[in-house]
Amino acid sequence: MNKEEAILGLTDTMAKFTSYIGKRLPRDVIKKQAELRKLETNPLAIEIYDVMAENQDAADKLDRPSCQDTGVIQYFIAAGSNFPLLGELEGILENATLGATRLGPLRHNAVETFDEKNTGTNTGSKIPWLDWEIVPGEDSATIDVYMAGGGCTLPGASKVLMPGQGYEGVAEFVLDVITSRGINACPPLLVGVGVSTSAETAARLSKKAILRPVDSRHQNDNAAKMEELLEEGLNELGIGPQGLTGNNSVMGVNIESSARHPSTIGVAVSTGCWSHRRGKIRINSDLSYEIMSHDGVVL
Amino acid sequence: MKKILTTPIKDEDLAELKVGDIVYLTGQLVTCRDVAHRRLVELGRELPVDIVGGAIFHAGPIVRENEDGSHEMISIGPTTSMRMEKFERHFIEETGVKLIIGKGGMGPETAAGCRENKAVHAVFPGGCAVVAATKVEAIEGAEWKDLGMPETLWINRVREFGPLIISIDTQGNNIFETNKARFNEKKGPILEKISNQLKFIK
Numbered sequence A: 001m002n003k004e005e006a007i008l009g010l011t012d013t014m015a016k017f018t019s020y021i022g023k024r025l026p027r028d029v030i031k032k033q034a035e036l037r038k039l040e041t042n043p044l045a046i047e048i049y050d051v052m053a054e055n056q057d058a059a060d061k062l063d064r065p066s067c068q069d070t071g072v073i074q075y076f077i078a079a080g081s082n083f084p085l086l087g088e089l090e091g092i093l094e095n096a097t098l099g100a101t102r103l104g105p106l107r108h109n110a111v112e113t114f115d116e117k118n119t120g121t122n123t124g125s126k127i128p129w130l131d132w133e134i135v136p137g138e139d140s141a142t143i144d145v146y147m148a149g150g151g152c153t154l155p156g157a158s159k160v161l162m163p164g165q166g167y168e169g170v171a172e173f174v175l176d177v178i179t180s181r182g183i184n185a186c187p188p189l190l191v192g193v194g195v196s197t198s199a200e201t202a203a204r205l206s207k208k209a210i211l212r213p214v215d216s217r218h219q220n221d222n223a224a225k226m227e228e229l230l231e232e233g234l235n236e237l238g239i240g241p242q243g244l245t246g247n248n249s250v251m252g253v254n255i256e257s258s259a260r261h262p263s264t265i266g267v268a269v270s271t272g273c274w275s276h277r278r279g280k281i282r283i284n285s286d287l288s289y290e291i292m293s294h295d296g297v298v299l
Numbered sequence B: 001m002k003k004i005l006t007t008p009i010k011d012e013d014l015a016e017l018k019v020g021d022i023v024y025l026t027g028q029l030v031t032c033r034d035v036a037h038r039r040l041v042e043l044g045r046e047l048p049v050d051i052v053g054g055a056i057f058h059a060g061p062i063v064r065e066n067e068d069g070s071h072e073m074i075s076i077g078p079t080t081s082m083r084m085e086k087f088e089r090h091f092i093e094e095t096g097v098k099l100i101i102g103k104g105g106m107g108p109e110t111a112a113g114c115r116e117n118k119a120v121h122a123v124f125p126g127g128c129a130v131v132a133a134t135k136v137e138a139i140e141g142a143e144w145k146d147l148g149m150p151e152t153l154w155i156n157r158v159r160e161f162g163p164l165i166i167s168i169d170t171q172g173n174n175i176f177e178t179n180k181a182r183f184n185e186k187k188g189p190i191l192e193k194i195s196n197q198l199k200f201i202k
């Protein structure tokens, strides 16, 4: 395969995968929602869960985007420093977004700021959004694709606390965001929390947190405990699907963290809605690939 | 039995409805969201569709344009209604709309508009856009297409479109406000319980 063919091949794979994740939810999200439906006792909430399940079936059968808001496309890349198309990846993913927009079809969701014109292609300045991590010595690339819908992006918030406010302040911030703005973001939510040093580092980590599987835990014991406490606490609120009350509120709470300045605690929240459309794919150096988030995918 | 509303909707069709009730809609449903509201309310432009006794949907759909120029509804689901809170009271009064469908709650201004003009707000479960699309029989027209696909006023003929959960009734009761108060009441004690176990800074 020459380089040009390789670029075309990977563009095609990524376009198809990007379009695919708008139609079918990842396996951890499907499993969690079935569990929450089983635990539910409020008849209105049960009705909503059933319409959600019916919708996913219909999307699968009709091969259509399951939610009309197919979001702004974001790619979170962990690329090996020896990945053969490292320098081409940015262009490949931009073209993949263009391709997915035709294939889906995806809704046109990129409005050029200040010009205030919808580009009609889902691409624009710095969109699709790329987030990079370079893995030294590796020759594969792992890419998380995420459709950032409007509703689930709106609750996003970040703030810098004083250390005196402690982790108690972090918990308060999370609960405030979810009870005020999370309700409208199509619960049950996957709540991502960044605990870090400044506003933007916490914000980035909170987004990375919702890319982690629903039932995963932070490797630090205290952080894992905090994930559990927040999850229980939020569920006790009983926000229910669509905020119309029910036995639970969230699919889970994931925390990502970094070290911080002694004088600051940066905290941020990002939310994923029940229709949490993300997918993980690993591209090997020979450009063969494995899809890690979904089962039985044929691209 | 399914309660079905048919456009044009009359005051008496809505009088008995209470928040939390589930209804379905048959007839005309027009998508109408941010910029259309702004044009009517702030820029004083007239809506290019008559919606007296009608229904609007806070939604930005995915529509396929066929080669013969006709349109096909692929995916249509509600968007966050709260963004229209700023305009809705005025909008209801100006247009005579009776049923506003969206996602999540709306605020006191919309509730006042619903009370004054005997209209209701209802929630269609967010993210269930394919179910919704299958209830659209045809797209009968499109106005203000200059706004782009999500913001265009798509005029749909729908059949038993729902479930629609009444969230503001004609008395101005607001289920989301009630729920919000309930969540806020519970929040304090829950936070206290959690905080006691989060004293990591010693």
Ligand code: SF4
Pocket (backbone or CB within 6 Å): A067, A068, A069, A149, A150, A151, A152, A184, A185, A186, A273, A274, A275, B077, B078, B079, B126, B127, B128
């Ligand atoms: S919050 Fe999610 S499910 Fe709800 S409308 Fe937006 S993208 Fe769709």
